[in-house]
Amino acid sequence: MTTSILKIHPADNVIVALNDLPAQASVTLGTETYLLPNGVAAKHKFVTEDRQPGDPVTMYGVTVGRATQPIRRGEVITTFNLKHQSDAYGIGNRHPYTYLAPDVSRWQSRTFMGYHRADGRVGTRNYWLVIPLVFCENRNVLTLKEAFERELGYAQPEQYRDQVRELLHLYQHGQMDVIKKMQPFVAREQMATVADDKPKRPFANVDGIKFLTHEMGCGGTRQDSAALCSLLAGYINNPNVAGATVLSLGCQHLQADMLEKEVKRQNPHGKKTILVYEQQAGTEYELLTQAIKDTFLELVEINKIERQPAPLSQLCVGLKCGGSDGFSGLSANPAIGHLSDVIGALGGRTVLAEFPELCGAEQNMIDRITDDAKAEKFINLMETYAAQAEAAGSGFDMNPSPGNIKDGLITDAIKSAGAAKKGGLAFVADVLDYAEPIRKPGLNLLCTPGNDVEATTGMAGSGANLILFTTGLGTPTGNPVCPVVKISTNTVLQRRMPDVIDFDSGPIIDGTQTVEQNGEALLDWLIGLASGTYLTKAEQLGQDDFIPWKRGVSL
Template sequence: MLHKVLKVNSNDNVIVALRDLAAGEVVDFEGESYVLPYTVYAKHKFVTQDLAIGDAVMMYGVLVGRASQPIKRGEPVTTYNLKHDSEPYSTAKRQPYSWTPPDVSKWVGRTFKGYRRSDGKVGTYNYWLVIPLVFCENRNVLTLKDAFERELGYAQPDLYRDQVREFLHLYQHGQMDVIKKIEPFAGVATPKADASTTTKRPFKNVDGIKFLTHEGGCGGTRQDAHTLCSLFASYAVHPNVAGITVLSLGCQNSEEKILMDEIHKRSPHFDKPLYIFEQQQGTEAQMMSMAIKQTFLGLIKADQHEREDVPITELVVGLKCGGSDGFSGISANPVLGQVSDILVALGGKTLLAEFPELHGVEQELLNRCVTEEKAAKFERLMRDYSGKADAVGSAFAFNPSPGNIKDGLITDAIKSAGAAKKGGSAPIQDVTNYTEISSEKGLQLVCTPGNDVEATTGKTAAGATVILFTTGLGTPTGNPICPVMKVATNSTLAQKMSDVIDFDCGPVVTGEQTIQQNADALLEEIIQVASGKLTHAQRLAQDDFIPWKRGVSL
């Protein structure tokens, strides 16, 4: 039976509605009765005591805002009566931190089928990557995409093109009345790319050829050009990448030398096939023909890699949320936190990013850093990032989107406190800036924006080989080279968007499963995906890629 309400932390003075609660309804909870003067919708919160202007609102045991209007006991918190606030933080205020790892005996010795690379890293997929150093080459990249995907069996089925063709045929034969009567797809229209097209692929061990485009590389700051090269370097050394084709115009700010220097910083003994083609050295046809020839030869080499059993401790799991709702911090995000703690306890690596969505819980994270040096780096990155956001009139406090607010995330601190649950409770072993890759195991903080695609792009650059993406509202985000598993906070979403959602944490909300039970089921699914089971984002070719532009355009 679905419980009506939940208090997340004993120190909280708000209670979460697990279903719609009508005005006038009496809620009995922990020996107290609350008469609700207004409707409190599912995922929203009502206060447990009368609050005056300026009084603190606590959730997850931390300050998440202050009353901007008097709030009576039982009234919901809204954008009208609650304003963002959070506790100040400082490395100097660090407190001792201890952690009791979970029992992981059932997971010891578990394996997945991955691709071992010469540098010792293990990939979950085996992709060839085609990238442009500058936006001028986007057209050529897309031309290569069309040629390679169609001829080698990687193209998406023309599901919607077939529908247009049918309508055209009817229109040309004067059957407008038939077109008007045709019903749209009633169910899931996900292309079955893993079943119908893989049999046509000559390179059975190449999971795909991924073609990236972007709007940078020239015309912006040199910082952005260098960052773009660093990002591509991180993708080049990524264990899910077998080889790389690079298209260059020749005169852009993102120079070939910068790319190669950044690659060798990350992998001094880099030995993957990498081919660079410059358009200003001749005709477009000459460049494209040579690029096709070398890429084809490279695919033959890439096809020699085969999956083999490797310990799950070789996984690098990114932890992400987007399209969050009021259940994110009580179901899906804590489930990810439990998965993270399990993997860390086993000796694996997990990545927690989205710095704007850690605003309000900085002190807890500072306390969890294993060294003063790591904590100081986190504080420096946070203050630098938030300072730049403030300077352009877009403070972290403005972070919740209209969709977030509608579904109960009233302040950034509420959103952040729930988002941080993805990182579990393990100590933080390292802190990395955007495009940096750490050799440390354990939980790490990675500086990225909260923007869904910019965050998954950056998290992949940090080395994630599987990304867990929690969502309460639904988002189709994916990544070209890293599988993104969409994890629903509630079962209604999982059923409504079944062609997008890969895993359902709704049973945690209903009480059908504990966080531990749900996390165990999710880890089993992660092992399947890491071994080659496609996510919905992969089936849909949801290859989202947006570099974080940190400078300004010139």
């Protein structure tokens, strides 16, 4: 490692430890030398000057907290000596903002192989959806899932069923002693080498049939049903989706005609949908038999769609972080921020979600929104969300998880200032509420919770055809219709969880790559992923997470 400490912004009064620094160590940055009386663990921060109670602590050039007790020069900031504090924001506080787009000449002629849709967008996958309008149909959806996946080659490998079968055989033959001596886990090498090659399938151009379940559609508020309707319509209209089979009980709040109207409202070209009503079909057998036949006939049709070259401007990339650590804002987040700037300069679209994790970074975003109406929309969404959280006794300051805090993200403002780096430096093209379609090229801000699955669910519902997900602690999050790329902030994580992590930004921390080099290496890799040349680890593991946000308080 070329250096052991890093000061991120000239105005900062904290420094980040890039590796473990022992008690009484002396470290030097520029002309300043710091004595660390208690040592500093990697990813944590020490102050560069004495802080008294009430004094601000600054990181990334913004206020991230205020001291609650004296902190001496060289001492670590913790939850015991620092509390969350962020700067005021507003249109009236705007600062002049300039931006120089990166040179994208090397990418101008690059293409990926995608599925071209009637509305002009391009998918990175070709899926058929099976979705319920109401939770009453979840069992029927899962019954269809088992039937289609096993017979058409989309089921997950049966290695775990094989293990249970082996244990049952030993048990039935009185060999409990053998069971107790067996190694309990599959070898790490085996776990990390799930085959990228697609199994032999009758529908070679159909990447999968995706079966969604949820706990909504009836019994809650009409607003919840309307929000679910918009989200499901967004999934049907996602460029990675060719169409959907929709199961309806018949009497629920979310009626089929509501969904059909919303699908067409979002996308005048529409998508093929098959509607099956249980209360009209009569028996469950008749319902499922009709759904199976109609779905099979559609699979035959969408299998005729083949991948064709598409420019990188057809990429629509979600930007997300989860299981963050003290390196997130230094490595993986700014790397995908640079990637976002490159895609935007090429005419593509990116979307930054997680509004609770823009707490403290609001003014920077406002400075980058040149349209006053959009800036007001951003402020209103942030303030409404924050007020709801406060009213429930769960303000944004309560956002950092125990894992975040343990790995150096002491306040929400520290976490947010690093999380905002995923948005790069470009101007903001649009501000969207949950499940609003992404239409404008460039960087879009989408109101979602920080919750990993609620956020990725929302980005896919707004039209992302790829999602980049940075993590410092490791998380297996995936999505049914949108490949989710897991990017480690540090190489230790990538080596510990090879069956979860797709790409490593650790070389930024050890000094062997710049942020720009790492981000562009990721973009190179994404072209193959978008083309279907290989799968994400979440796809290989069948990690299809889908949780609609009910607009309650969720951080």
